[in-house]
Amino acid sequence: xxxxxxxxxxLIVQEGKNLTINCTSSKTLYxxxxxxxxxxxxxxxxxxxxxxxxxxxxxxxxxxLDEKKQQSSLHITASQPSHAGxxxxxxxxxxxxxxxxxxxxxxVSS
Amino acid sequence: xxxxxxxxxxxxxxxxxxxxxxCVQDMDHENMFWYRQDPGLGLRLIYFSYDVxxxxxxxxxxxxxxxxxxxxxxxxxxxSASTNQTSMYLCASWGLxxxxxxxxxxxxxxx
Numbered sequence: 001x002x003x004x005x006x007x008x009x010x011l012i013v014q015e016g017k018n019l020t021i022n023c024t025s026s027k028t029l030y031x032x033x034x035x036x037x038x039x040x041x042x043x044x045x046x047x048x049x050x051x052x053x054x055x056x057x058x059x060x061x062x063x064x065l066d067e068k069k070q071q072s073s074l075h076i077t078a079s080q081p082s083h084a085g086x087x088x089x090x091x092x093x094x095x096x097x098x099x100x101x102x103x104x105x106x107x108v109s110s
Numbered sequence: 111x112x113x114x115x116x117x118x119x120x121x122x123x124x125x126x127x128x129x130x131x132x133c134v135q136d137m138d139h140e141n142m143f144w145y146r147q148d149p150g151l152g153l154r155l156i157y158f159s160y161d162v163x164x165x166x167x168x169x170x171x172x173x174x175x176x177x178x179x180x181x182x183x184x185x186x187x188x189x190s191a192s193t194n195q196t197s198m199y200l201c202a203s204w205g206l207x208x209x210x211x212x213x214x215x216x217x218x219x220x221x
Contacts, residue, residue: 005143045211050208102150
């Protein structure tokens with residue numbers, strides 16, 4: 001079965017710094033989703049990537065899917081305290097449901 | 111805006127009680143899902159449904175059942191709650207464009 005590995009598990013960055021979170025799949029990705037979660041709350045949909053080489057941006061967050069469609073990265077530019085939370089990647093598991101990585105916890109210090 | 115709502119944000123139940131967690135979506139989505147989220151284990155799929163009265167087991171269905179009598183509503187049932195079912199429960203619905211939207215979650219504690 002497909003597995004998603006996220007790295008790093010946790011990250012502490014100073015406000016204003018850039019950062020990258022990676023998501024690697026054991027199989028080809030047919031749909032890759034990025035979510036953000038505040039502690040104790042639901043998941044907020046950020047972006048969905050489907051094509052090899054695809055890149056999407058929303059405000060200061062950019063997500064990319066590599067050409068081989070086995071790795072995705074989430075890049076935050078000039079981090080702010082509002083970016084703090086848990087970032088999860090999810091993959092379309094043969095059109096049935098999503099499977100998820102274990103998440104990356106981001107803390108932003110001011 | 112897609113809206114997925116869950117009946118309770120926090121719930122405390124006793125061992126052996128029957129527990130109902132309800133989820134409602136307002137976007138006419140066919141597919142709905144129930145996950146649980148635990149520290150170190152991430153999100154795990156319990157059950158999902160592609161249509162009214164239709165259900166499929168996910169990765170961890172034991173101890174749970176579901177009901178989908180109307181398209182917009184997907185209920186998760188714990189027939190006899192146990193302490194190992196203490197968890198965060200998340201409902202989601204899946205739009206035609208592929209995006210999956212989540213509810214705010216229900217933090218269930220079974221004592």
